[in-house]
Amino acid sequence: MAEVIIVRDAREGGEFVADAVIDLVRARPGAVLGLATGSSPLPVYDAIGRRAGEVDLSRVHGFALDEYVGLPEGHEQSYRATITREVVVPLGLTPANVHVPCGRVEGIRTAGEEYDTAIAAAGGIDLQLLGIGTDGHIGFNEPGSSFASPTRVKTLTRQTRRDNSRFFGHADEVPRRSITQGIGTILRARHLVLLAFGESKAQAVASAIEGPLTSSVPASAIQLHPRATVVIDEAASRLLANADYYRDAFADSSAWQTR
Numbered sequence: 001m002a003e004v005i006i007v008r009d010a011r012e013g014g015e016f017v018a019d020a021v022i023d024l025v026r027a028r029p030g031a032v033l034g035l036a037t038g039s040s041p042l043p044v045y046d047a048i049g050r051r052a053g054e055v056d057l058s059r060v061h062g063f064a065l066d067e068y069v070g071l072p073e074g075h076e077q078s079y080r081a082t083i084t085r086e087v088v089v090p091l092g093l094t095p096a097n098v099h100v101p102c103g104r105v106e107g108i109r110t111a112g113e114e115y116d117t118a119i120a121a122a123g124g125i126d127l128q129l130l131g132i133g134t135d136g137h138i139g140f141n142e143p144g145s146s147f148a149s150p151t152r153v154k155t156l157t158r159q160t161r162r163d164n165s166r167f168f169g170h171a172d173e174v175p176r177r178s179i180t181q182g183i184g185t186i187l188r189a190r191h192l193v194l195l196a197f198g199e200s201k202a203q204a205v206a207s208a209i210e211g212p213l214t215s216s217v218p219a220s221a222i223q224l225h226p227r228a229t230v231v232i233d234e235a236a237s238r239l240l241a242n243a244d245y246y247r248d249a250f251a252d253s254s255a256w257q258t259r
Ligand code: GLP
Pocket: 036, 037, 038, 039, 040, 041, 065, 066, 130, 131, 132, 133, 134, 137, 138, 139, 140, 160, 164
C-alpha cells in the first residue's frame, strides 16, 4: 500500500517532499523528475527554491505530466509556460533538460509515443510528483483511463474544465483536450509522490487510497505501485477510514521511508 503521511499543512508537506527531492539529487545529480502542474506541487517547488543554495539542480532532467492540446504557442496557461515559470526559472533547471508533451495539433498523433520514448531514453523517471483531480484523475487521465495507458490524447471531463476554469476566466476557454502521460507511463516511475491538500480532495483521496482498484478512479492505480507516497493535510485525510493507522505507522518509522 502507499505510505500515507498526514501533515499539518501544505507548507510542511512541501518541505517533506523537497527533502526527498534534494536527497535524490545529491545522490544522483542527473536525476529524472516527473513534474506536475496545478496548485498541489507548488509548496514542493517553493521549499526547494528556499533551499536552492544546498543543491545544484542544473543537471536534473524533468518531464512534465501533461499539456493542453491546441493552445497557441507561449500561451501563459500552457503547461510549458507554467513549468517554465514555476519550476525551471525559480529552481535553476536547465531549460533544454525539461520536457513537456507537445500539444500542437500538427503531429499530435505521434507526440505521445515520442514522449514515452524520450522518458525511456533518459533512463526513466526517478521521482514522479502527482496532484489529484477532484474526480480522481492523475495527470489528465480522466475516469475510465486504462491502467496500462501510454502517453496519449485525452478529452477533459466537464468537471476538470470547470475546476481549471479558474486559470482561464471561463470554462469555455479551457481546452477540451490534453496530452497526458498515461497511467502505464506513470506507474513506470521508480517513486510516486502524490500530494493533495484541502477538503475538496478528501473524497478523491479516500477513493484512491482505500477504495477498490478501478479505472473509474484513475489515482487508485497507485495502489499497484511498489513505492508510492501520499502527502496530505488533515482536511484531505478527513474521509480516510485508516487515518490513525497511517499516523501510527509514520510515527513509528525512524525516518521518512522515502529518504
Ligand atoms: C490538473 C492537472 C493535474 C492536477 C490537477 C489538480 O487537472 N492536469 O495534474 O493534479 O489539475 O490540480 P490542483 O493541484 O491545482 O488541485
